[in-house]
Every structure is written in C-alpha cells, then in structure tokens.
Amino acid sequence: MSRESVITEQPGDDVLLAGWGGTAPTRARLASPLTEADARQLLDRAPDRGAIARGLGRAYGDAAQNAGGLVLDATALSGIIDADLDRGIVTARAGTSLDELMRWLIPRGWFLVTPGTRFVTVGGAIASDIHGKGHHVDGTFGNKVRSFRLLTGSGEVLDVDRESSPEVFWATTGGMGLTGVLLDATFELIPTETRFIRVDEERCPDLDAMFSAMEESDSAYRYSVAWIDCGATGKHLGRGILGRGNHATLDEVPKTKRSLAHRFDPHQLAVAPPILPSGLINAWTVKAFNELWYRKTRVSHRDLIQDIGLFFHPLDMIDEWSRVYGSRGFVQYQFVVPFGAEDTVRRIIEILGNENWPSFLAVLKRFGAANPGMLSFPMPGWTLTVDIPVGRAELARTFDRFDEMVLQVGGRVYLAKDARTRPENLGRMYPRLPEWREVRHRLDPDHRIASDLSRRLGL
C-alpha cells in the first residue's frame, strides 16, 4: 500500500504549497475549477480539512495553503465579464490578475488600486484588502469594490452588495478568504490620461525629515511611499528616498512619448534561477546595496516621467524574485502604528540596524483612513514593511519583540504578510475579531473553509 492511497480519491494533484516568502510549505490537494459549478462541486466534496481558494500565491505567509486539505486554484476562473468605461466600473472574475486588467484598462484610460505587484488576483486583492502607494487618497482595493459574489462554505452563492449586505461585505473584505470563495467582483476604477506617473523624488537624511516631508506634502500627491535604509544608524537612522507622484496628463508627457502614452505592455527582464543558495541576502550584501541605492538618487529630482510599471511594480521585472532568498525563504514583516507612535517606528528601525538584520526593502507609508473591513489592516498611521531572510534562530524573538512594541501603541501586523505572529496577539490587534468570527460562523458553520493561517492563528 502506497502512502498516497491513504488519501481519499479527490480530483487534482498533491502539491507542496507555500506563500511568496517560501516558508513553512505544506501539502494539499490542488484542483483548478474551470467553472463555478466545478468550484461548487469541489467544495462540496472537500476533505475533512476543508478548502481554501488560492490566487497567484503572492500572500507572503500561509494564507493560501491548506495542509492535508483542498486548495482551489482560482486563476482559471478569470476574465472581464462587464465594463462600463464611461463611468469606470468593471466586473471581473475573481481569478483575473491585476496585470491582465491593467493591460486592458490602461490603454482605455483607466487604472486600479494596485499593490507593489500586478500579479495578484481580484479575489486575493479583496481577501487581503490590499493597499498601495495611494492609500492616503484612494484607500484599499476593498474601498473601490461595490459588490461581489461569494460561494460560502455551506455551498450557497451570495450576491454581496456593499450597501445592502455590509456585514458579509466587510467580513469578506480583508477576511483572508475564510468567509468563502470569491467568484467575481464589481469595482470602481481610477481615471488616468496616460500610462505615466509624474514623479518627484527626494532624499531624506533621517527619519524625522522623512516623517515631516510626508506629513507636510503627501496630500499634494496621489501616490507616496518611502524607501528606508534600515542599515543606517546613529544620525543617519531612518534615512531614505521619498518617491511621490501623480498620474501624468498628456501635456506633461514629453512629445516624443505622447504617441505611445496609452500603450501598456510591461515585460519581465529576467527570471531568478531556482538554485540560489540561502544566505546570499545577508547583512553585508544588503548594506552595500542600500548604500548604493541611497547614493544613486539625486538629493531632489522633480517631474520625472515614469512608466506605471516601473513606479508601482519594479520587482515584477524579475520573475520569481523571491528566489534570491534561497530555499529557506524570508519573512516580510509589515506593521502599522497610529499617528503619534512615530517613536515605535524609530525603535524598530534602530533594532534592525543595531542587531544587523539585513532588510533590502524597507518601505514606509503614511496610511489614510481605515475602512469598515473587520480584519482589514490599514488604519490611520505609519506602516513599515521589512523583508528579513530566515536563518538566524533569534529572528523569532526579535519579531515577537516588535509585535509587543506595536501592540503597546495599538498597532497591528498585516495578515497577508504574516507567517509567525502569536495567536493570542490577534484579538488585541484586530478588536473586531469576535464580530468577524460570528459572520464567518454564520456563513460556514462547519468551517469547511480553512487555511494554514486560520489553523495557526486559531481564527
């Protein structure tokens, strides 16, 4: 008897799945429904350990994996169903990627709320209630969603409208896919005259300069984010480059580029090979990179006309970039603290520098208003994101310490990135958790929708 035969006969393949960070892979049965009826049938026949939908696997932690259970690959359920290009409203299947949408929409004068990658699906964008550089103006992806259809754990398909069923709507938006499988969604677009962003860049010599630059003039820009050199210590602590921009109008684009101002056809420059060793990203390589990166930017650089792809998704140019971290992978830690808790951000950057934790990409962003999403991450305040390679055993304790510091000032970590927080932190981070649990329980009393994340955090 082979070990495989222990598993009940299920469509799909046994695969090892991990998040974008490449940590804690688990085995699940992966099936790709081609139609809604497929999805329904698969869910109906899901094993005891339940099912979860997975998009393009860009959640960094264990949100879209389900050890010993079923994972529904939603990417085949894709495509634009309906578009009102006068009013800027689109209905797309949940497996449609933002890349696909942008390639179609940008030439037609429309854009979307986008995170740092185009390779996320509409379903994933809603489940993680993703945000991007424009949060202080546009809010999250969920803020733009008007309605969606949801296949619940009990097999029902619900039409969920923001106005008429706010509870299910806001439990699902940011609900990490645990209220059901999203089938399609209708959402609002952002107008853009061209495929360019007019960008202003400035170097900020320390964290205070960075905070005040963002406080003073973020409102003049639709998009704003800062890259922080986490290796800088002492009087350079928190130095970085602030990059902000607005959609460029046709007049602002240089004449030579005007004829192609609507063309949007980004491609990948390279693929990271699958054999890179762990340890390539270490304190030394990161220090050298950060120093160069900081110096390569002029002290101030105004009215730079940048392609949307380069401005929003620079990492998308390298396919499978997470491989540079090697087989051990990395943890992306993202937290938010309310305004007034700037000191917590400073102390965390200080610890990263003093203890030599290498972080290539430390990103600081000033969030705007929160939305009613029960488990939605953004709140008014500062959010910092760092990528740390897995290796040194003390990392667990360092992150736990950060959690405590963040909790003390009423902040939280982002579940779409999380791969290691303590379950007992969750209720303190997300005070509306009981309310969310109630809605989930009502939609799916047997908890047939489950993920490694829901098991690990006891959601």
Added chain:
Amino acid sequence: MNDALGSVQSVLILGGGSDIALATAKALIARRCRTVILAGRDPESFSGPAKELRHAGANTVESVTFDALDHSSHPAFIESVFERFGDIDLVLVAFGVLGDQDRAEVDPTEALRILDTNFLGAVSVLVPTTAALHRQGHGTIVVLSSVAGERARRSNFVYGSSKAGLDAYCQGLGDSLVGTGVRVIVVRPGFVHSKMTDGLDAAPLATDPEHVAGAIISALTRGTEIVWVPRQMRYVMSVLRHLPRAVFRRLPV
C-alpha cells in the same frame, strides 16, 4: 501549525522522561508551543515535568501511556493521539536505552532489549506516525540518534548498532517524504550529561540537554536535516570514521 521560523504549536514526545526531551519541550514552549503530550511507559512519573512545562507556559500538558516494546499497540496509540489532540506539529522520538554492553555480549535478552527499544520500537512507531503526519499534510519528526551510530565502537557497539539502524532508517524516511510537507530531522548528539549517562565518565566534547534543545530549535528554523551536537562533532566523527580499523580499535573511546 509550523510557522515561518520553525516554531511549532503542538508536540508529541515519545519518551517523555528523557532529559533532552524536556529541555526541548521547554525551548519549544518559549517559542509559542502550547500543547505538549508526554508519552512513556510510566506516565505517572511525568507529573513533575508536566508541572514544570505548564509553569513554562504550556496550556495543555497530557501524559499518555506508550511502550516502545509493545509494537502491536503503536498504530492504535498514534491514531488515538491524533484524534484526541488534533494537529501534531512535531513528533520527538526521544526514547531509548543505553543498556549494559557487557551483559549484552553474553546475554541475548539484553542485546535484543536494546535493539528492540532503540531501533525496532522506533521504526514500529514511526510507520503510523508518518502516515498520520502525511494525512495532516505537514509536520516534523525529530529523532534522537547518536554519534555512537556513526561508527561502532568496541565499548558500546550494541547501543551503537541500534542507533546506526535508526539513523539510516530516518535518513531514508526523510528522503522519501520530500514534497509531502513532512520532514525528518536526525539529531546526533555526542556525550550528553543526563539521567541516561549518570555515573559514566564524560567523553570529550560532552554537552548537556539544553544545548541539544538549542540545536534542535536552530535546525527547525533553518531546515537542517542532520544535526550534530556540539557542531564540531561532525568533523571529529568524520575523521574517526575514516580511521583504519586497526587504529580505531586501539583508541581509548
């Protein structure tokens, strides 16, 4: 569930009385493990350690009866543990006997008792354990092997051969489980100051249970498959195993 940094939430310890196992349990609890199941022949004797583990922060500490020599009971035992406690993130195989080498050389009962416990008992319980973890889709098996299994020594080759068998089995098991979400970590400590070695003369590079626990934690984080404790032991044993037998058997080890 295992988290990104190798921390676990529940552990089943086979051989709950072992000093190394307890030190490991404490280290795991410090890293958010909340459920500890201590299994052994005499679960009543675990009340002291259980209290310590609760004090260290575990929510659930249960003692259950497990006899390594009662092979036929193993499948039902494993099934009941997984049924009762749900996901088990880590199974630590920590039971074993040093045995009496001198007696084992003349008394087959003693020789077989050592092999039966350390090798056959472990394999017997690992088969259903592996199946349960495979169904669960994730989990880690940590097996306490020994440097004694790396090269049989004149002074303890019965124990050494039992660990050699176990070590080889677990390496193969680990390779067979690639792609299943289940992994196997083989730990090869040198001389460890513990109840098991009480009264014996310490060998060079002797270590203690806390160090072994620390090495296991680090291996869980880094995904190491073979762990030597202390780390230098790897190089020492690498030299020793290549010595000609005529030289090796004359060594005072």
